[in-house]
Amino acid sequence: MTTKSTHEKILMGNEAIGLGLVENGCTVITSYPGTPASEIISSVARFKNEHDLKLHVEWSVNEKSAYEVALSNSYMGCRSAVAMKQVGLNVASDPLMSSAYTGIIGGFVLVSADDPGPHSSQTEQDSRLMAMLAKIPVFDPSSPQEAYQMVKTAVTLSEKNGIPVMIRPTTRICHARQNVKTGTIQKLKRKATFSKDPQRWAATPKYRFKLHGELNKKLAQISATKNLQPERVNKRKKAPKHCILSSGVAYSYVYDMMKDAELLDQAALYKVPMPFPLSQDFLQDLCNSYEHILVIEETYPVIEMQLPDRTNVQGKINGFIPPEGELTPDVIYPALNTFLERKTGKIPKAKPGGQRPSLCAGCPHRASYYCIKKALPKAVYPGDIGCYTLGVNLGAVDTCLCMGASINQAAGFYHSFKTSGSEAKTVVATIGDSTFIHSGITALINAKYNDARFILMILDNSTTAMTGNQPTALTGVMADGSPGNSVDLHGILKGCGMQFVKTVDPFDIEKMIATLKEAEKFTRASDGGIAVIIAKRPCLMISEKKKVYSVSVSEACTGCNYCITNFECPALITVKDRAAIDQLSCSGCGVCVHVCPIKAIEIER
Amino acid sequence: MTKKKIDSQIVICGRGGQGVLFLTRLIDEVAVHQGNNVISSETHGMAMRGGSVASYIRIGDYASPLIRTGQADIILALTDSELQFNNHLLKKDTGTVFVNSPNKKNNAVNATRISKDLGSVVVANLVLLGYACKDDTFPFDFSTVKTVLKKISPPRFLDSNIEALTAGYQI
Ligand code: SF4
Numbered sequence A: 001m002t003t004k005s006t007h008e009k010i011l012m013g014n015e016a017i018g019l020g021l022v023e024n025g026c027t028v029i030t031s032y033p034g035t036p037a038s039e040i041i042s043s044v045a046r047f048k049n050e051h052d053l054k055l056h057v058e059w060s061v062n063e064k065s066a067y068e069v070a071l072s073n074s075y076m077g078c079r080s081a082v083a084m085k086q087v088g089l090n091v092a093s094d095p096l097m098s099s100a101y102t103g104i105i106g107g108f109v110l111v112s113a114d115d116p117g118p119h120s121s122q123t124e125q126d127s128r129l130m131a132m133l134a135k136i137p138v139f140d141p142s143s144p145q146e147a148y149q150m151v152k153t154a155v156t157l158s159e160k161n162g163i164p165v166m167i168r169p170t171t172r173i174c175h176a177r178q179n180v181k182t183g184t185i186q187k188l189k190r191k192a193t194f195s196k197d198p199q200r201w202a203a204t205p206k207y208r209f210k211l212h213g214e215l216n217k218k219l220a221q222i223s224a225t226k227n228l229q230p231e232r233v234n235k236r237k238k239a240p241k242h243c244i245l246s247s248g249v250a251y252s253y254v255y256d257m258m259k260d261a262e263l264l265d266q267a268a269l270y271k272v273p274m275p276f277p278l279s280q281d282f283l284q285d286l287c288n289s290y291e292h293i294l295v296i297e298e299t300y301p302v303i304e305m306q307l308p309d310r311t312n313v314q315g316k317i318n319g320f321i322p323p324e325g326e327l328t329p330d331v332i333y334p335a336l337n338t339f340l341e342r343k344t345g346k347i348p349k350a351k352p353g354g355q356r357p358s359l360c361a362g363c364p365h366r367a368s369y370y371c372i373k374k375a376l377p378k379a380v381y382p383g384d385i386g387c388y389t390l391g392v393n394l395g396a397v398d399t400c401l402c403m404g405a406s407i408n409q410a411a412g413f414y415h416s417f418k419t420s421g422s423e424a425k426t427v428v429a430t431i432g433d434s435t436f437i438h439s440g441i442t443a444l445i446n447a448k449y450n451d452a453r454f455i456l457m458i459l460d461n462s463t464t465a466m467t468g469n470q471p472t473a474l475t476g477v478m479a480d481g482s483p484g485n486s487v488d489l490h491g492i493l494k495g496c497g498m499q500f501v502k503t504v505d506p507f508d509i510e511k512m513i514a515t516l517k518e519a520e521k522f523t524r525a526s527d528g529g530i531a532v533i534i535a536k537r538p539c540l541m542i543s544e545k546k547k548v549y550s551v552s553v554s555e556a557c558t559g560c561n562y563c564i565t566n567f568e569c570p571a572l573i574t575v576k577d578r579a580a581i582d583q584l585s586c587s588g589c590g591v592c593v594h595v596c597p598i599k600a601i602e603i604e605r
Numbered sequence B: 001m002t003k004k005k006i007d008s009q010i011v012i013c014g015r016g017g018q019g020v021l022f023l024t025r026l027i028d029e030v031a032v033h034q035g036n037n038v039i040s041s042e043t044h045g046m047a048m049r050g051g052s053v054a055s056y057i058r059i060g061d062y063a064s065p066l067i068r069t070g071q072a073d074i075i076l077a078l079t080d081s082e083l084q085f086n087n088h089l090l091k092k093d094t095g096t097v098f099v100n101s102p103n104k105k106n107n108a109v110n111a112t113r114i115s116k117d118l119g120s121v122v123v124a125n126l127v128l129l130g131y132a133c134k135d136d137t138f139p140f141d142f143s144t145v146k147t148v149l150k151k152i153s154p155p156r157f158l159d160s161n162i163e164a165l166t167a168g169y170q171i
């Protein structure tokens, strides 16, 4: 972040949100890393250190923890925020639903970042629908500048009505950069006080009914607030027959396109800042006033669903707008033209394809997966969420469901083999250190309790790599860089009743393979159980960049391509029909030496 | 600060880890330095592990961050093979491509080789940018880019960054 003048900065959407939270006096701000939301907390931590602010910023171990920690600060009358990606909100949905009923005292903002596409997620789910389910208001910013301003609106609205408020940016807002006009940081100096009110904070079902009624009243009041309802951007005298309702980044595309093609007088364009709760009177009026209505929004038809009369409505429900995938300008443009009864000229097609991502050259995970495949080629490999999901390229990841699922799925596969009586294959689950802490521990307790048998490899690279190398509970460094406490992985495993726990360096190929075989025996022994292997080596991004080995390919290489297809190290390339090593990207891990079937890859002395 | 009103849509494509993000930030800053509005879009997440990545920069009066097919004025391709996935974005008659490539073709420069000669692979992005600055179709001039690069480079990379930009410009 650099400054143009004191009040204008180029900010990424996530930084703009982070700055908004800090400027509006939030004092507890929490999150679990997840693309596209990760940079919100790192920017808050930076602003905290830059301005020497008294606030607590934390990387929590999961989204549920993050939500509840931040919420409690708002129970105490102070302002707070929690940020996560959309699937993280699934994890935090329990406190979300309940806190809508209890409400809050100090403003409470939930930022849930969606990922239409999806670019870096397992679903394209729409957090606005979660807000609707929870019955809380949700804002849908159309630019980083607006995201920044909406933080203020959201905090104020939350505090005024005693209700959690969601901001739902999408990837294209989170990771857009724009010159943003900014303000100054408020230091509210509020004293945290807990006013006991068991009928609210500890409400039993009887009082919950009452709280639900209050929540409905709050929503009715909010939907009746005029300046939060859709606003016509292109006010003109004559009312056209066509109307377009749009929110989020999709609105900005529509606006730019209409402006560019001089169509702004062809239809009434309404921007929807708060897709829920919408005023039914307003929507009814809209349905009465226009002959044709088009709704353009990401990713589910949330605004569209609320329209009381959809006879003349085009959108996702009738398939006029594609109901899945990102709404890029290229997707919207032809739909917009058809709606406005215009022709779309021939648009050249984008060439499909592109390079798929792969683990870094010398990533310890690649070595771990190589060993698993080598030692136990017939096993089933439930996987998890992180850089190591890319082990799928190596054929060593068979499933990827959601955070922490690898362990439960390993248990499920085991029980399934056992009860059906089919040949019981060995099951090897892989999970990263951060994901294990996030939701693997309870899964392991469940597996132990219910007597499942499998191998669990914890890929411990001492960081949350995929999302930009955030620290974890095992490393103990906190979000703002200050020392916290590290938890003891071995202690956890011991507490979960694990009897087979071995720590192996994945670059020690022979030892890793031997340990995997030993682990398999343990899972099948009469007095055996779950075998845990900790594959320990730091992620390249946080380790010292020094080559351990100097590796090269000898004349013996036959050009069979085995190493390139099966090991997929980006530093292994083809030069003149033979394998070669791109010395500039090779990290010198030496693992490929073990991969070549005829030993043509050598360590140079 | 020299004001210069610019209207330009720029695509930067390459692979994760090639410095697409740094180049995007640099161009954003140069645009604002010259008194323009800018909105750009970056790729983060899984694709950054060596996958195809692209940034879009829109300088001028734009509300949204993506570039529609046939609207880009400039493409800067840090990997030749990524160009094919982005070429459709280029304006048909007036668009210009600058590409890092060992092959001899229009507006191609072997930025990777020059960067290696300078002792680092990671500055190929700046070599390509320096090269683009020579061209009349490119909206920024070398000295402005250099000034801003000085401002935003982390101190330990400052010298090698400037060296790379200059090397590209002097081709
Ligand atoms: S960032 Fe780290 S964990 Fe991720 S692929 Fe690279 S080396 Fe592996």
Ligand code: SF4
Pocket: A361, A362, A551, A569, A570, A571, A572, A581, A585, A586, A587, A588, A589, A590, A591, A592, A593
């Ligand atoms: S030594 Fe081999 S496996 Fe390791 S980074 Fe270099 S080429 Fe890749």
